[in-house]
Amino acid sequence: MATEQTALITLFGATGDLASRKLYPALFNLYKKGEIKEHFALIGTGRREWDDDKFRSVVSDSVKGAADSDQQVSDFASHFYYKSHDVTNPEHYKVLKGVADQLDAKYDLKGNRIFYISLAPRFFSLVANNLKQQNVFSDNGFNRLIIEKPFGHDFESAQELNDSLSSAFDEDQVFRIDHYLGKEMVQNIAALRFGNPMIESVWNNKFIDNVQVTLAENMGVGERAGYYDTSGALRDMVQNHIMQILSLLAMDEPNKYKDVEIRAQKVKALQSLHIYDEDEVAKNFVRGQYGANGDQKDYRHEDNVPEDSNTETFVAGKLEFQNNRWAGVPFYVRTGKLLADKFARIDVVFKKPALDDFARANGTAPQLLPSVLTIKIEPDSGFEMQLNKKHVGQGYTTDSFKFTHDLTDSEMKEVPLPYERLINDAMKGDHTNFASWAEVAQAWKFVDQIEKFWNSKKADFPNYTPGTMGPKAAEELLTRSGRNWAFRAED
Ligand SMILES: NC(=O)c1ccc[n+]([C@@H]2O[C@H](COP(=O)([O-])OP(=O)(O)OC[C@H]3O[C@@H](n4cnc5c(N)ncnc54)[C@H](OP(=O)(O)O)[C@@H]3O)[C@@H](O)[C@H]2O)c1
Known part of the structure; x- marks a missing residue:
C-alpha cells in the first residue's frame, strides 16, 4: 500500500544527464504508484534559461515511455517548475527561497524540503552552505540533503566535504546516494x-x-x-x-x-x-x-x-x-x-x-x-x-x-528502480540504504x-x-x- 509522501524537491542539476535518465523516471514511478501525488512539487535548476514549459517537456520526454496515458504524463509534469540558477551566485538562492515558499503554500507541502545535489562534486559544499546562509530552509517540516557520488576522492577530501556539509546539515539530514x-x-x-x-x-x-x-x-x-x-x-x-x-x-x-x-x-x-x-x-x-x-x-x-x-x-x-x-x-x-x-x-x-x-x-x-x-x-x-x-x-x-x-x-x-526506492526512502527519512x-x-x-x-x-x-x-x-x-x-x- 502506497503512503503518499509530502515534499518539495529542489533539484540542482535538473538539466543534466542523471536527472533525465534516472531521476525523472524514478519520480514518475513513485507518482504512478501513489507514493507522491498531490502534495509534491519539484523545482529544477541549472544555468540554462529554460522556462517551466521547456522543463516540463524535457521531463515528459524522459518518462513518456513508461506512461499509461498522455494525461498521466502532463499531470505529473505539472508539478515541475524551473528556475534558472547559478549555484555560485548567492542572490539566486533568495529567489529559490521565494519559489519554495509559494509552492509550499500551493501544494500544502508542510515545510518538507529535500535538496538534491546532482552536480559536479566541486559544487557540493558550496550549494549546501548557500542553502543554509541564504535561509532556503523551512522552519517547519524537514530539510534534507540528497547528495550524489563521488563523496570525496580520498579520506582527506571526503572529510573536508563532510565537515563543510556539517555546518549546514546534521548527519541525520544527509542522504548519500549509493545506487547499489x-x-x-x-x-x-x-x-x-x-x-x-x-x-x-x-x-x-x-x-x-x-x-x-x-x-x-x-x-x-x-x-x-x-x-x-x-x-x-x-x-x-x-x-x-x-x-x-x-x-x-x-x-x-x-x-x-x-x-x-x-x-x-x-x-x-x-x-x-x-x-x-x-x-x-x-x-x-x-x-x-x-x-x-x-x-x-x-x-x-x-x-x-x-x-x-x-x-x-x-x-x-x-x-x-x-x-x-x-x-x-x-x-x-x-x-x-x-x-x-x-x-x-x-x-x-x-x-x-x-x-x-x-x-x-x-x-x-x-x-x-x-x-x-x-x-x-x-x-x-x-x-x-x-x-x-x-x-x-x-x-x-x-x-x-x-x-x-x-x-x-x-x-x-x-x-x-534503485533511484525510485532511494528517493522514496529519503522522503520517509529512512537511512537504511544510504551510506x-x-x-x-x-x-x-x-x-x-x-x-x-x-x-x-x-x-x-x-x-x-x-x-x-x-x-x-x-x-x-x-x-x-x-x-x-x-x-x-x-x-
Ligand atoms: N550521469 C550518471 O550516470 C551519473 C551516475 C552516477 C552519479 N552521477 C553523479 O550525478 C551528478 C550529476 O551528474 P550528471 O551526469 O547529470 O552531470 P551533467 O550531465 O554534466 O549535468 C551537470 C548539471 O550541473 C549543472 N550546472 C553546472 N554548473 C552549474 C552552475 N554553475 N550552476 C548551476 N548549475 C550548474 C548543469 O546545468 P546547466 O548546464 O544548465 O548549468 C547540469 O544540469 C554528479 O555528481 C555525478 O557524479 C551521475
Missing part, C-alpha cells in the same frame, strides 16, 4: 542471512572458505573517459559500491532492523577491515588497464585519456575482516571495464570436507566441489546454491547440481592505502585483453591459495 543499495538483490542480502537461521548459523569462518564479489562491465569508458581517468576502478566502484556490499555481507545481526542499528553494524564490520601496508597492498591487490582488441582502442588511446595514463580500469583484491566471525576468510573483489560480460554477483564459497572420502574409496582424484551460494544481482536477479550429489549410475562417485531461484518476469516488473559518514570514512581509509602505493609506482599497462576477466594476476590472487573465482569467463 537501492538494488533488489543487494537488499536481499540481509533477508537471506537474518531471515534464515539455517544460513546465518553457517555464516562464519567455520563453514565459509571465501566470499567473492564481482561487479563486471563489458563496455569501455566511453564518454565518461575524462572523469574516469581522474578516478579509476578503485575509487569509482570499490570505495563505494563494493565496500557497501561487503559491509552487508560481513556485518553482525542488528538488534533491530532499523537504519540506526543496521548502520552501526556496517560500521563495526568496516572498522574490523585490516588496512594494508605497502607490502600487503602489493600482495593482495591487482590493477589492470585494458589493451586494444580489433576495433576497440586500448584505454590510453580513448578520447580524453592521456597516452601515459596510469589509471586502472580493473581492480581485484583480497580483503580481510579481523574479527572472530571472519578471521581467516578472504573476501575477494573484482570489478572492471571491458570484461567478458556485464553482471554483478556475490559468491559465497563454503568449505569442502577435509577429506573426499568418496574419491578415496574409489581411488580417484578428489571430486567434491565446494558448496557455493550465489546472489545474482544483475542482469538476472535471484539465488543459486551449488551442492554435491551422487553421480547417477553404478558405483559411488559424485558430481554437483544447482538449486536456482530467479525472480519471475512479473516480479521483475514490480522491482522498483553514513562513518562508513564512507572507513572505506576511504582502506582505499587510500592502495592508491598511495599504486601512485608511487608506474604500472605495466595495458595488461588485459577486452572480453576477458582481467589480468592473469587476478586469477593468481586466488590460485596461489588453491582457490578459484566461482564465475569464470568460459562458464
Whole structure:
C-alpha cells in the first residue's frame, strides 16, 4: 500500500544527464504508484534559461515511455517548475527561497524540503552552505540533503566535504546516494542471512572458505573517459559500491532492523577491515588497464585519456575482516571495464570436507566441489546454491547440481528502480540504504592505502585483453591459495 509522501524537491542539476535518465523516471514511478501525488512539487535548476514549459517537456520526454496515458504524463509534469540558477551566485538562492515558499503554500507541502545535489562534486559544499546562509530552509517540516557520488576522492577530501556539509546539515539530514543499495538483490542480502537461521548459523569462518564479489562491465569508458581517468576502478566502484556490499555481507545481526542499528553494524564490520601496508597492498591487490582488441582502442588511446595514463580500469583484491566471525576468510573483489560480460554477483564459497572420502574409496582424484551460494544481482536477479550429489549410475562417485531461484518476469516488473526506492526512502527519512559518514570514512581509509602505493609506482599497462576477466594476476590472487573465482569467463 502506497503512503503518499509530502515534499518539495529542489533539484540542482535538473538539466543534466542523471536527472533525465534516472531521476525523472524514478519520480514518475513513485507518482504512478501513489507514493507522491498531490502534495509534491519539484523545482529544477541549472544555468540554462529554460522556462517551466521547456522543463516540463524535457521531463515528459524522459518518462513518456513508461506512461499509461498522455494525461498521466502532463499531470505529473505539472508539478515541475524551473528556475534558472547559478549555484555560485548567492542572490539566486533568495529567489529559490521565494519559489519554495509559494509552492509550499500551493501544494500544502508542510515545510518538507529535500535538496538534491546532482552536480559536479566541486559544487557540493558550496550549494549546501548557500542553502543554509541564504535561509532556503523551512522552519517547519524537514530539510534534507540528497547528495550524489563521488563523496570525496580520498579520506582527506571526503572529510573536508563532510565537515563543510556539517555546518549546514546534521548527519541525520544527509542522504548519500549509493545506487547499489537501492538494488533488489543487494537488499536481499540481509533477508537471506537474518531471515534464515539455517544460513546465518553457517555464516562464519567455520563453514565459509571465501566470499567473492564481482561487479563486471563489458563496455569501455566511453564518454565518461575524462572523469574516469581522474578516478579509476578503485575509487569509482570499490570505495563505494563494493565496500557497501561487503559491509552487508560481513556485518553482525542488528538488534533491530532499523537504519540506526543496521548502520552501526556496517560500521563495526568496516572498522574490523585490516588496512594494508605497502607490502600487503602489493600482495593482495591487482590493477589492470585494458589493451586494444580489433576495433576497440586500448584505454590510453580513448578520447580524453592521456597516452601515459596510469589509471586502472580493473581492480581485484583480497580483503580481510579481523574479527572472530571472519578471521581467516578472504573476501575477494573484482570489478572492471571491458570484461567478458556485464553482471554483478556475490559468491559465497563454503568449505569442502577435509577429506573426499568418496574419491578415496574409489581411488580417484578428489571430486567434491565446494558448496557455493550465489546472489545474482544483475542482469538476472535471484539465488543459486551449488551442492554435491551422487553421480547417477553404478558405483559411488559424485558430481554437483544447482538449486536456482530467479525472480519471475512479473516480479521483475514490480522491482522498483534503485533511484525510485532511494528517493522514496529519503522522503520517509529512512537511512537504511544510504551510506553514513562513518562508513564512507572507513572505506576511504582502506582505499587510500592502495592508491598511495599504486601512485608511487608506474604500472605495466595495458595488461588485459577486452572480453576477458582481467589480468592473469587476478586469477593468481586466488590460485596461489588453491582457490578459484566461482564465475569464470568460459562458464
Ligand atoms: N550521469 C550518471 O550516470 C551519473 C551516475 C552516477 C552519479 N552521477 C553523479 O550525478 C551528478 C550529476 O551528474 P550528471 O551526469 O547529470 O552531470 P551533467 O550531465 O554534466 O549535468 C551537470 C548539471 O550541473 C549543472 N550546472 C553546472 N554548473 C552549474 C552552475 N554553475 N550552476 C548551476 N548549475 C550548474 C548543469 O546545468 P546547466 O548546464 O544548465 O548549468 C547540469 O544540469 C554528479 O555528481 C555525478 O557524479 C551521475
